[in-house]
Amino acid sequence: MLQIPLWKRAIILGLVAAGVILAAPNLFYQRVEAHNDAVAAAEKAGFETAEQAADRALWPDFLPSGLVNLGLDLRGGAHLLAEVHVxxxxxxxxxxxxxxxxxxxxxxxxxxxxxxxxxxxxxxxxxxxxxxxxxxxxxxxxxxxxxxxxxxxxxxxxxxxxxxxxxxxxxxxxxxxxxAMDTRTIQQSLEIIRRRVDEVGTREPTIQRQGADRILIEVPGLGSAEELKALIGTTAKLTFQPVVRRNATPSAAPGLGREILPSAETPDLYYELESAPVVTGDELVDARPDFDQNGRPAVSFRFNPTGARKFGDYTAAHIGEPFAIVLDGEVISAPVIQAHIAGGSGIITGNFTVEESTNLAVLLRAGALPAGMTFLEERTIGPELGQDSIEAGRIAAMVGLGAVVVFMIASYGLFGVMAGFALLINVALIFGVLSAIGGTLTLPGIAGIVLTIGMAVDANVLVFERIREELRSARGPARAIEQGYQRAMSAIVDANITTFITAAILFFAGSGPVRGFAVTLAVGILTSVFTAIWVTRLFVVTWFQRRRPKTLSL
Structure with a gap:
C-alpha cells in the first residue's frame, strides 16, 4: 500500500495537472471569453478583422480555452415559459x-x-x-x-x-x-426555437419541454425577455397563395376554402386568397438578406426540389395572374406572374429595413413554428444581479473551504494540512471537468460545489479515523496507514455511490437549476473520491517514505 508504483504516480500527477490547466482559463474569464468570441466570429465569417485579431491575442492559442458557462442566474438574461397551441x-x-x-x-x-x-x-x-x-x-x-x-x-x-x-x-x-402530432409539434417547435436562438450566437441556452404542451426557454446574456419574445415568438409562416381578387372588403365573408388578408404595405387594402397554399416556407432550403434591383433591402430565397417543381409548374400555368406572398397572415407582396419561374429561387421585396430583412432571413432559414404560442411567464434577470450572485457564491465557497481546512488541521495536524491541499486540488478539478465538458454553472450549481467542499473531506476523515484505530491496536505506522486505507474503502465507496445515485435521479427527473445542482454534485463526488483515495494517499506515502517516523500523532 505504501509502495505506489511510478506509473501510478505519473497518472495521478498527470490528471491533477490536466485538471488545473483546464480550470486555469476561468481565472481570466473575460479575456478568454473575448478570445473565444473572436475565434468563433472569424471562423463563421471566413475572415478576421483587426478588432477580432486584438481580442484573439488576449489569450494564447496553444492553451486550453474552455470555460465554465454561466447560467441565467449568474450571467443574467431572459426566461420564458410558452404554451404551444397544438x-x-x-x-x-x-x-x-x-x-x-x-x-x-x-x-x-x-x-x-x-x-x-x-x-x-x-x-x-x-x-x-x-x-x-x-x-x-x-x-x-x-x-x-x-x-x-x-x-x-x-x-x-x-x-x-x-x-x-x-x-x-x-x-x-x-x-x-x-x-403523434402533439409530440411532433412540440419537438418541431423545440428544434426551431433552438435554431433561432443559435442563429444569434448565445451561449448555452436552456430549451426544453415541460409538461404536455409547454416549452421552457432560458437564454443567458440576452438583454430582455421582450427581445427573446421578438426572436422566437414570431411564427414566420411563409406561404405562396393564389389571388382570387384584389380590393376585397374586409368585413365580407369569404367563400369556403378562401380567406381575406390585409396588405402589409398598403393600408386598407385587402386580398381574397385561396386558403390552400401552392408552396410553403417548409420547402425553403435557404433565405438570405439581399437587395432588389432598386437597391432596397429584400430577402432572397431558394426552394428544395419539391417546392421548386410546384413553384415552377404553377407559374408556368398562371402567367399574367397575381400571386400573393403571405407572411404571418399579411400579404407582403402580390406580384403578377410575368413568366415561368424555373429553378425554385426568387426574392421577397417589401418595405424592409436592413435589420428587418436580416431578421426575416433568420426566421425563414430557421423554419416556421408549426403552431402559435402563448407566453405564460417571462422574466428578465439583469447582469448586476448575476454578478452579485457570483460574489455571494465565491464568498460562501471561500468561507466553507477555509472552515473545513481549519477543522481538518485542528483535528489531524499534518495529515489535515495534506487533506486541505487535496481539497484545493479537488475544487480545481471540478472546474476543470466542467470546462472540458462545456458544463453550465448556475447558482444551485455553486451550492453543489459548496456542498462538495463539505463532503470532500468525509473520505479523509474515514481514513484518518481508521488509522487512529489501527494505531490503538499497537500496529506500526506503516501498517496502520495501509490498513486505514484498505478498511475505510468500503465505507467510502458505499457513501459516494448512494450520493451519486441521488445526483443522477436529480439530473434525469429535474430540470433547469435542479440539473445544474446535480451536475456539479456528481462531478464533485467523482473528483473528491479521486483526491481522497489517490491524491491524499500520494501525499501521505511520499511524506512517510521521506521521514520514516517511528510514531504517528493524529
Whole structure:
C-alpha cells in the first residue's frame, strides 16, 4: 500500500495537472471569453478583422480555452415559459389535405356527383355529396388517403377517420394521429426555437419541454425577455397563395376554402386568397438578406426540389395572374406572374429595413413554428444581479473551504494540512471537468460545489479515523496507514455511490437549476473520491517514505 508504483504516480500527477490547466482559463474569464468570441466570429465569417485579431491575442492559442458557462442566474438574461397551441397544427393539416381530397373525390364524380365543402368544426373537413346514396363510394375513396400512424402508441391505426352523417362526408384526424402530432409539434417547435436562438450566437441556452404542451426557454446574456419574445415568438409562416381578387372588403365573408388578408404595405387594402397554399416556407432550403434591383433591402430565397417543381409548374400555368406572398397572415407582396419561374429561387421585396430583412432571413432559414404560442411567464434577470450572485457564491465557497481546512488541521495536524491541499486540488478539478465538458454553472450549481467542499473531506476523515484505530491496536505506522486505507474503502465507496445515485435521479427527473445542482454534485463526488483515495494517499506515502517516523500523532 505504501509502495505506489511510478506509473501510478505519473497518472495521478498527470490528471491533477490536466485538471488545473483546464480550470486555469476561468481565472481570466473575460479575456478568454473575448478570445473565444473572436475565434468563433472569424471562423463563421471566413475572415478576421483587426478588432477580432486584438481580442484573439488576449489569450494564447496553444492553451486550453474552455470555460465554465454561466447560467441565467449568474450571467443574467431572459426566461420564458410558452404554451404551444397544438390545435393549430390540426387545422393546418386539414387545410393542406383539402386539395388532395377534392381531387380524389372529383375522380369519382361520375358516381357520387358533384362535391361541395361545407362549414364544420375546426380540424375537420365536411364535404356535401350530390348523390348521398353513393356515400359508401365516397368514404372508400377518401379512406385511400389515410396512412398508418408511425408511433408505438398508434400501431395498426390510420391517421384519418372518415365517416358519413347527414349526407355529408366527414374527415378528421384519428386519436392516435392527434397524439403523434402533439409530440411532433412540440419537438418541431423545440428544434426551431433552438435554431433561432443559435442563429444569434448565445451561449448555452436552456430549451426544453415541460409538461404536455409547454416549452421552457432560458437564454443567458440576452438583454430582455421582450427581445427573446421578438426572436422566437414570431411564427414566420411563409406561404405562396393564389389571388382570387384584389380590393376585397374586409368585413365580407369569404367563400369556403378562401380567406381575406390585409396588405402589409398598403393600408386598407385587402386580398381574397385561396386558403390552400401552392408552396410553403417548409420547402425553403435557404433565405438570405439581399437587395432588389432598386437597391432596397429584400430577402432572397431558394426552394428544395419539391417546392421548386410546384413553384415552377404553377407559374408556368398562371402567367399574367397575381400571386400573393403571405407572411404571418399579411400579404407582403402580390406580384403578377410575368413568366415561368424555373429553378425554385426568387426574392421577397417589401418595405424592409436592413435589420428587418436580416431578421426575416433568420426566421425563414430557421423554419416556421408549426403552431402559435402563448407566453405564460417571462422574466428578465439583469447582469448586476448575476454578478452579485457570483460574489455571494465565491464568498460562501471561500468561507466553507477555509472552515473545513481549519477543522481538518485542528483535528489531524499534518495529515489535515495534506487533506486541505487535496481539497484545493479537488475544487480545481471540478472546474476543470466542467470546462472540458462545456458544463453550465448556475447558482444551485455553486451550492453543489459548496456542498462538495463539505463532503470532500468525509473520505479523509474515514481514513484518518481508521488509522487512529489501527494505531490503538499497537500496529506500526506503516501498517496502520495501509490498513486505514484498505478498511475505510468500503465505507467510502458505499457513501459516494448512494450520493451519486441521488445526483443522477436529480439530473434525469429535474430540470433547469435542479440539473445544474446535480451536475456539479456528481462531478464533485467523482473528483473528491479521486483526491481522497489517490491524491491524499500520494501525499501521505511520499511524506512517510521521506521521514520514516517511528510514531504517528493524529
Amino acid at each position: 390545435a393549430d397544427a390540426y387545422k393546418a393539416r386539414m387545410e393542406a389535405l383539402w386539395p388532395e381530397l377534392r381531387r380524389t373525390l372529383a375522380a369519382e364524380r361520375a358516381t357520387i356527383g358533384g362535391i361541395r365543402r361545407v362549414p364544420g368544426p375546426e380540424g375537420e373537413l365536411h364535404v356535401q355529396i350530390a348523390n348521398p346514396e353513393e356515400m359508401a363510394t365516397a368514404v372508400a375513396a377518401a379512406r385511400k388517403l389515410a396512412t398508418p400512424v408511425v408511433t408505438l402508441t398508434g400501431v395498426g391505426q390510420d391517421d384519418l377517420e372518415v365517416t358519413a352523417a347527414g349526407g355529408k362526408l366527414i374527415v378528421r384526424l384519428s386519436e392516435a394521429e392527434r397524439t
